Amino acid sequence: MRPRQKHRWLRWMWVALTLALVVSFVLTALAPALAASDSSTSSSSSSPAATGEAAGSGRTVVVLGADLTEAQRQEVLRLLGLDPATWDGEPLVLTHQEEVALVGDYVPRQQLGSRAISSVRVEPAAPGSGIRVETKHITWVAPEMYAEALATAGVKDAVVYVAAPFDVSGTAALAGIYKAYEISAGESLDAQRKDLGAREIGVMVRIAQEIGNPEKAGQFLTLLKERMAEHPPTSREEILALIRELEQDLGIQLSDPLREELATLVEKLRDAGIDWQAVTTQLQQVREQVNRFLGDDTPILKGFFNQAWNWLLQVVDAIRSWFGQ
Incomplete structure (x- = not known):
C-alpha cells in the first residue's frame, strides 16, 4: 500500500471509529429515557395481567368506581388493558365515601367531585423493579404524582394503571390504588404513611394548578425526596432553602403560602421515620423521567x-x- 493511500486509510478509519463512538455514547445516554417513554405510552394488552401471568408474588387486582354505568365499566376495563369479553376476574368496588375518607382533608372539593369514577388495576412487579404508573383520562394527577405518594405510603414493586371513561382530576384514585395494592400484596400499608401519601397528592395538585404543569409538580417532589435522602434537612429554614433551590433548578416559582405548606409537608415526611433511600429506589423510573424532562439550562x-x-x-x-x- 502506498504511503498516501495508507495515510488516507488511517484517516478514514479514525473518522469511522470516532463516529461509532459518538453513536454508541448517544444511544447509551438516551436508552433509559426511550425505555421509560415507551413504557409510559405502550399498550398494556400484553402485560402480565392481560395474559394471566404474574410478574412477581401477589396477584392482579382491579378496583372500579362505584358510580360507573355498565357501559362505562366495560370501557374502563378496556382502558385498564383488559378485554371485558374474556376477562373472568371479579373487580372490587370503591365508593365516593371511601375516597373522601382518605383525601377529603387535603384535596379541594371541586377537585374531589361527588362520584367515584376513577378506577385502577394493580399488579405485582418483579422484586427491585420499583413503581410504574400509567394513566388514561386523568387530568390533574400525573403518573409521577401517584408514584411519589405510593412510595411514601410504602408501596413496593408494582405496576399501576389508573383510568376513567372521561376526563377527571384523578385526585380520588389514590384510595383505589391503596385498596388494590393491599389485596394484591397481601399486606396492609401503614396508616400514617397512607395519610402522608394522600397529603402529598393534595399539595402536588395545588402546585400543579399554580404552575400549570402536573408533570413538573410530581418531578419537583421527586427531586425534593432525593435531596432529603442525600442531605436530610434539620430545620425549617433548611427545608425552605432546599425548596427555593429546586424551584430555581426547575425554572418555577411557588407562592409564599404554598411554599410554607410544602415545607410543613416535608417536616411531616422527615419526622415519619421513613427510609428515604428505599423510597428513592422505588422511584427509579420517576427519576429517569425527571432527568429526561429537565432542560439543558438546569445545573443537574x-x-x-x-x-x-x-x-x-x-x-x-x-x-x-x-x-x-
Whole structure:
C-alpha cells in the first residue's frame, strides 16, 4: 500500500471509529429515557395481567368506581388493558365515601367531585423493579404524582394503571390504588404513611394548578425526596432553602403560602421515620423521567453533559494518539 493511500486509510478509519463512538455514547445516554417513554405510552394488552401471568408474588387486582354505568365499566376495563369479553376476574368496588375518607382533608372539593369514577388495576412487579404508573383520562394527577405518594405510603414493586371513561382530576384514585395494592400484596400499608401519601397528592395538585404543569409538580417532589435522602434537612429554614433551590433548578416559582405548606409537608415526611433511600429506589423510573424532562439550562443536566463531553473528548484524543494524529 502506498504511503498516501495508507495515510488516507488511517484517516478514514479514525473518522469511522470516532463516529461509532459518538453513536454508541448517544444511544447509551438516551436508552433509559426511550425505555421509560415507551413504557409510559405502550399498550398494556400484553402485560402480565392481560395474559394471566404474574410478574412477581401477589396477584392482579382491579378496583372500579362505584358510580360507573355498565357501559362505562366495560370501557374502563378496556382502558385498564383488559378485554371485558374474556376477562373472568371479579373487580372490587370503591365508593365516593371511601375516597373522601382518605383525601377529603387535603384535596379541594371541586377537585374531589361527588362520584367515584376513577378506577385502577394493580399488579405485582418483579422484586427491585420499583413503581410504574400509567394513566388514561386523568387530568390533574400525573403518573409521577401517584408514584411519589405510593412510595411514601410504602408501596413496593408494582405496576399501576389508573383510568376513567372521561376526563377527571384523578385526585380520588389514590384510595383505589391503596385498596388494590393491599389485596394484591397481601399486606396492609401503614396508616400514617397512607395519610402522608394522600397529603402529598393534595399539595402536588395545588402546585400543579399554580404552575400549570402536573408533570413538573410530581418531578419537583421527586427531586425534593432525593435531596432529603442525600442531605436530610434539620430545620425549617433548611427545608425552605432546599425548596427555593429546586424551584430555581426547575425554572418555577411557588407562592409564599404554598411554599410554607410544602415545607410543613416535608417536616411531616422527615419526622415519619421513613427510609428515604428505599423510597428513592422505588422511584427509579420517576427519576429517569425527571432527568429526561429537565432542560439543558438546569445545573443537574448541564453538569452531566459537561462530564460526558469531557470524557468523550478524552477518548477521541486517545484514538488520535494511536494513529499519531
